[in-house]
Amino acid sequence: MxxxxxxxxxxxxxxxxxxxxxxxxxxxxxxxxxxxxxxxxxxxxxxxxxxxxxxxxxxxxxxxxxxxxxxxxxxxxxxxxxxxxxxxxxxxxxxxxxxxxxxxxxxxxxxxxxxxxxxxxxxEMMYGAAKGMKHFITITLGTGVGSGIVIDGKMVVGHDGFAGELGHVIVRHGGRLHRGTGSRGCLESYASATGVKDTAVEFLAANPTKVSLLRDFAEEDLTSQTVYECAIKGDEIAKGIFDFTGEILGEALANFVMFSSPQAIILFGGLTKAGSYIMNPTKEAMEKNLIQVFKNKVQLMFSNLKESxxxxxxxxxxxxx
Incomplete structure (x- = not known):
């Protein structure tokens, strides 16, 4: 036995x-x-x-x-x-x-x-940045935007198991088309790696005479990583893309804070490799859109778990x- x-x-x-x-x-x-x-x-x-x-x-x-x-x-x-x-x-x-x-x-x-x-x-709750926390949100910024909401130490799953799809919350009325769902203006259409690429294409088309390192790439080769690489070289359009993305993400996070009052929001996924280029505008927009009782209470941080x-x-x- x-x-x-x-x-x-x-x-x-x-x-x-x-x-x-x-x-x-x-x-x-x-x-x-x-x-x-x-x-x-x-x-x-x-x-x-x-x-x-x-x-x-x-x-x-x-x-x-x-x-x-x-x-x-x-x-x-x-x-x-x-x-x-x-x-x-x-x-x-x-x-x-x-x-x-x-x-x-x-x-x-x-x-x-x-x-x-x-x-x-x-x-995150068992091994990562949220260890010891009972109220937090994780936002995964990858090909899409995933999310997990923990309140009172319990995962929010809803009556059917599908609660917490924050990536599909509408953040721009009548906005960008989401190819997978057919909805318009959802967070995933802007704050994902795919959304950053779409923003890059739009910004380059809207500023045809502005010099940018991004113009050295074919459209199919534009990624959030190439935008980051151009941003760290001082490219203004590339930095503007992250400012735009961070503003939309920060506005959405403000809504999520006022809904669930978390101790922290933990960002994870490939887009977080942009570091301060995505963190700073996101934090600024989040705080700007919070009402007073929520201001400066929520930690906004990157995950400390190895992505792999x-x-x-x-x-x-x-x-x-």
Whole structure:
């Protein structure tokens, strides 16, 4: 009879192109990790089989299933209540996919699923900048804008598991078209890496005679990283793009503060590599749009988790008591 106390969990971050997974101990150390592609148009059962080929040997090397409390997974449109991925726009699997059930069945280890942005917030609360906090918001500024809201130490998920989609809040009436949803003027259309590229295209077209290093790039090569690289070289249009992005993001954050009164808002994702170029205008706009009772009370900070590890840690945090 095995009397070993389970001491590990598996964290899986399921994205549109890659699934990253790892073995995590309670101190937040990733002992081993790997990844597989998710962009294949093959059915979900093929993905589960490929995951099993890579992950099962890792589990075996750490004592087998008896040594694991569970598997945590973050995924786009992951529903904590049902364990299903539901109508995820950036995954090839269509409709409702019972991913947690399939993985539980394959590995014989209980699997818990949630939205990927909520998983990131859990990771911040257990291992990152929000450790010890009971009221905070995480905002992931990547290809899209993800968010996780924690109030009174509990993740806000709503009656159907999909609460807290702050990236789809409308911030500009009749504004920029969101290609994935068809809505106009949502935060994700402006404050994501994709939004920064769209802003760069618009700014260059609106200022045709203004000299800019950004004009050296073909439109398809414009990214938030190239905008940053031009900004640090003193390019005025590039700096203006971050000022514009930060203003819209800061206005939105002010609304979120007045809704939930968090101790902190933690920014994470590729766009945060712009550092002060995005932080300063965001902080200024947030404070400017807060009413007096909320001013200078909320910390605005970057995540201190390693970007390569944070998603796995966040998913693993779902499992620990």
């Amino acid at each position: 095995n009397t070993t106390t389970p001491q590990y969990v598996v964290g899986i971050d399921l994205g549109g192109t890659t699934a990253k997974f790892g073995i995590v101990d309670k101190e937040g150390n990733i002992l081993e990790q790997d990844r597989i592609a998710t962009a294949s148009e093959k059915p979900v059962n093929f993905f589960v089989d490929e995951l099993h080929k890579k992950l099962q040997p890792m589990i075996d090397r750490h004592g087998g299933k008896e040594n694991f409390i569970g598997i945590g997974m973050g995924a786009p449109n992951g529903n904590l209540y049902t364990g299903n991925i539901e109508y995820a726009a950036n995954l090839h699997w269509q409709g409702i996919v019972p991913i947690a059930h399939l993985i539980t069945e394959k590995f014989d280890i209980k699997t818990i699923l949630t939205n990927d942005a909520n998983a990131a917030a859990m990771g 590890d944070a998603a796995i840690l966040g998913a693993s945090a779902l499992v620990w008591d």
